[in-house]
Each structure stands twice: as C-alpha cells, then as structure tokens.
Amino acid sequence: MTIPVAMTVNGKPASGKVEARTLLVQFLREHLGMTGTHVGCDTSQCGACVVHVDGRSVKSCTMLAVQAEGAKVMTIEGLAESAEKLHPMQEAFRENHALQCGFCTPGMVMSAIDMVKRHNYQLDEATVRRELEGNLCRCTGYHNIVKAILAAAPAMKSAGV
Amino acid sequence: MYDFHYHRPKTLADAVNLLKGKDEARPMSGGMTLIPTLKQRLARPSDVVDLGGIKELAGIKVEGNNVVIGGMTRHADVASSADVKSAIPALAYLAEHIGDPQVRNRGTIGGSIANNDPAADYPGAVVGLNATVTTNTGKHTADSFFKGLFETALSDGELVTSVSFPKAEKAAYMKFPNPASRYAMVGVFVAKTAGGVRVAVTGAGPCVFRVKAMEDALAKNFSSDAIKDIKVPADGLNSDIHASAEYRAHLVNVMARRAVDAANK
Numbered sequence: 028m029t030i031p032v033a034m035t036v037n038g039k040p041a042s043g044k045v046e047a048r049t050l051l052v053q054f055l056r057e058h059l060g061m062t063g064t065h066v067g068c069d070t071s072q073c074g075a076c077v078v079h080v081d082g083r084s085v086k087s088c089t090m091l092a093v094q095a096e097g098a099k100v101m102t103i104e105g106l107a108e109s110a111e112k113l114h115p116m117q118e119a120f121r122e123n124h125a126l127q128c129g130f131c132t133p134g135m136v137m138s139a140i141d142m143v144k145r146h147n148y149q150l151d152e153a154t155v156r157r158e159l160e161g162n163l164c165r166c167t168g169y170h171n172i173v174k175a176i177l178a179a180a181p182a183m184k185s186a187g188v
Numbered sequence: 189m190y191d192f193h194y195h196r197p198k199t200l201a202d203a204v205n206l207l208k209g210k211d212e213a214r215p216m217s218g219g220m221t222l223i224p225t226l227k228q229r230l231a232r233p234s235d236v237v238d239l240g241g242i243k244e245l246a247g248i249k250v251e252g253n254n255v256v257i258g259g260m261t262r263h264a265d266v267a268s269s270a271d272v273k274s275a276i277p278a279l280a281y282l283a284e285h286i287g288d289p290q291v292r293n294r295g296t297i298g299g300s301i302a303n304n305d306p307a308a309d310y311p312g313a314v315v316g317l318n319a320t321v322t323t324n325t326g327k328h329t330a331d332s333f334f335k336g337l338f339e340t341a342l343s344d345g346e347l348v349t350s351v352s353f354p355k356a357e358k359a360a361y362m363k364f365p366n367p368a369s370r371y372a373m374v375g376v377f378v379a380k381t382a383g384g385v386r387v388a389v390t391g392a393g394p395c396v397f398r399v400k401a402m403e404d405a406l407a408k409n410f411s412s413d414a415i416k417d418i419k420v421p422a423d424g425l426n427s428d429i430h431a432s433a434e435y436r437a438h439l440v441n442v443m444a445r446r447a448v449d450a451a452n453k
Binding site for chain 2: 141
C-alpha cells in the first residue's frame with residue numbers, strides 16, 4: 028500500500044508515493060536521488076544519516092518518511108550557496124582536515140550546525156565532544172572535527188547562518 | 189520492516205478510537221524504540237498510530253507545586269525548559285543525558301515510560317520524585333505504574349497524556365552510562381520532597397526499584413556518609429556483557445552516594 032507524502036526539502040517542494048515503512052533516509056536517497064545523506068549503521072547509532080527536520084537534527088534512518096509529511100527538511104545538499112561558496116561549517120571541515128574517508132561527514136556537518144545554533148554560537152571543546160555523542164567517525168578520529176566545529180561557530184555567527 | 193497501516197490523528201480522542209478494536213495496533217510517540225524494533229522485525233503491528241500530530245499532548249507547565257509535562261514532550265524540550273531547570277534541575281539534567289542529541293530531539297517522556305525499558309532514565313525520575321502519571325482514562329501513582337520488564341499498568345489503548353512531578357527540596361540523578369548506547373547501566377535518582385526521601389534505581393534490575401534502607405537512612409541524615417555501608421543484593425539484578433549483577437549492585441551504592449552529594453551542592 029502506498030501513501031502520498033509531501034514535504035519541503037532544501038527549500039523546494041518534494042513529494043512522492045511511499046510505503047508506510049519507508050524511512051525518511053530511503054525517501055531522500057532512493058526516491059529523490061539525494062545520496063548525500065548516508066546510511067552507516069541503520070541502527071540509530073552512527074549519525075551518518077543526520078538531517079534537519081523543522082530545524083532540529085534527527086537520524087533519518089529512525090524516522091518514517093510519512094512522519095515528515097509537511098515538514099521542512101534540510102540535507103547536506105542544501106547547505107552550500109554554490110559549488111564555490113560552501114557553508115561556513117563545510118569550509119571549516121575543509122580547512123581543518125576534519126575528514127578522511129568522508130563517510131560520516133554529512134551527518135557530522137548537520138549535527139554540528141544544529142549544535143552551534145542551539146548553543147547560540149558559543150561552544151567549548153568539552154561541549155562539542157559531548158554533543159557529538161550521536162556521531163561516529165572511524166578514521167580521522169574526532170580531534171580535527173572538534174577543531175572545525177569550534178572554528179565554524181564564530182564564522183557562522185558573522186555570516187548570519 | 190514489515191509494512192503496516194499508518195495513521196496520524198490530530199486529537200487524542202481520534203488516536204484512542206484508532207487503537208480501539210485493532211488487536212495488533214501500536215501507538216508511536218517519538219519512535220526511538222519502536223522504529224528500531226520494527227526494523228529488526230521484532231514486532232509486526234497491523235497499524236501504527238503516530239501521536240506526533242497531537243498538539244494537546246506536548247508542552248510543559250508549572251501548576252502550583254508541580255511541573256506537568258505532556259506525554260509527547262521531547263527530551264530536548266525538557267532539558268532546555270527554563271521552567272524545569274528552575275523547578276527541578278535534576279529532571280532537566282536527566283533529560284539532557286538521555287541517548288544523544290538526535291534521540292533527544294525525537295524521543296518523548298510518554299514513550300519512554302510506556303515502554304519501560306529496564307535501562308531507561310525517566311522511570312528513575314518518575315519513581316524518585318513520586319510523580320503522577322495521567323492517561324486518557326485516569327491516573328497512576330509512580331509506585332503502581334512500573335510493573336516489570338517492559339511492563340506497565342497501562343491497559344490496551346491507554347495513552348500517557350502527562351506526567352506531574354512534585355518540586356523537590358533537593359534532588360539529583362547520577363548514572364553510569366553504557367559507553368556505547370548511553371543507556372543507564374545503573375542510574376540512581378535521589379530526592380527529598382515534602383513527601384519524604386526517595387531513592388529510585390534504574391538500569392540495575394528488570395524494572396525501576398526503590399531502596400528502602402537508603403531512604404530511611406537519608407531521612408535521618410541526608411548525606412552520602414549515611415548510606416555508604418548500605419548494599420543492595422546482587423540477586424535478581426541484570427547481568428550481561430556490559431556488567432555483572434555484582435558490579436551493578438556495587439554501582440548502585442556508588443551512584444546513590446554521588447547523587448546525594450550532587451543534591452546537597
């Protein structure tokens with residue numbers, strides 16, 4: 028049985044027909060072809076699938092597509108203004124070598140942006156490390172990711188994003 | 189995941205009606221346990237009734253001496269609520285330490301206590317503060333609500349609408365989290381309220397439980413020294429790859445003393 032579903036993804040209307048059991052991440056990747064959001068563990072542990080739903084970071088492998096009906100979804104694809112102008116968080120990840128294989132990066136970036144905004148652009152290292160509890164990186168380690176997030180917080184504030 | 193019929197009612201009454209008469213219907217609040225359970229095909233509901241669209245179930249208000257939290261209130265909202273932080277800081281602290289930020293953005297208090305996972309944090313606060321659980325059909329005291337492993341006093345089709353927590357004179361929650369999942373291997377909620385002292389332990393046994401001997405000792409002298417020699421027996425406690433029953437029994441005493449010290453700060 029299919030159900031029509033409609034939401035806003037990265038500012039544009041997106042709709043489709045899904046099964047009740049279709050996960051939000053499946054809808055994004057398989058129906059909309061937006062493969063920037065990754066599936067790492069599929070058990071809500073790793074955070075590779077983090078997207079924003081109505082401004083909050085969520086694990087899109089643990090939410091049904093139908094639960095996002097009418098919601099505003101933001102994915103990694105919606106962050107950069109253009110290929111030349113990245114979001115300050117993406118830029119900070121590049122500058123600080125905060126990725127190696129890159130698999131966890133989309134989720135890290137989405138969690139990081141939510142974290143910076145919730146803490147009103149003011150973070151210390153301990154807070155960043157605690158806030159990254161829901162995101163796993165298995166190659167770079169967390170050191171440069173933490174550095175990037177701390178660097179991005181003031182950059183986001185001055186860019187007004 | 190097996191497929192199911194999905195419903196998203198806008199009112200509590202509609203939700204109750206949808207659940208009625210369907211043997212295999214399941215309510216879903218935040219879905220942080222139900223969706224992983226469905227993925228593993230450990231459950232096969234015919235219908236899932238999503239409570240996420242019911243506005244009347246979410247929200248926090250202070251009513252006299254109580255903080256009343258709607259069943260669909262997300263952990264993140266309890267953790268960041270100015271009302272909760274000022275009335276019962278230990279409750280905000282507990283909510284802030286459930287799972288990870290993404291789980292806290294979805295998971296709800298009603299879902300957590302209705303599921304009654306032995307390692308969940310909220311049952312500790314509900315029993316520790318002697319909260320009252322309100323449902324669409326009535327009220328439950330904290331001590332009568334949690335029945336056993338994943339078992340509560342809720343009947344079929346009965347939904348948690350709110351939980352009312354009395355303000356505490358002193359309270360604190362300390363947990364030893366599983367390093368991977370952040371579930372409580374042992375969590376102890378200690379509270380001194382107008383109704384007396386309570387010590388509620390979650391994570392250690394099949395279901396949240398109170399430690400009467402600690403409560404009596406703390407009622408006389410609310411200091412960690414007063415309970416340092418009070419041990420809980422390991423018999424019947426959880427034992428798994430993360431911790432043996434003996435280790436959990438030991439942690440109960442350690443976490444209880446830390447909670448008392450934190451409550452006294």
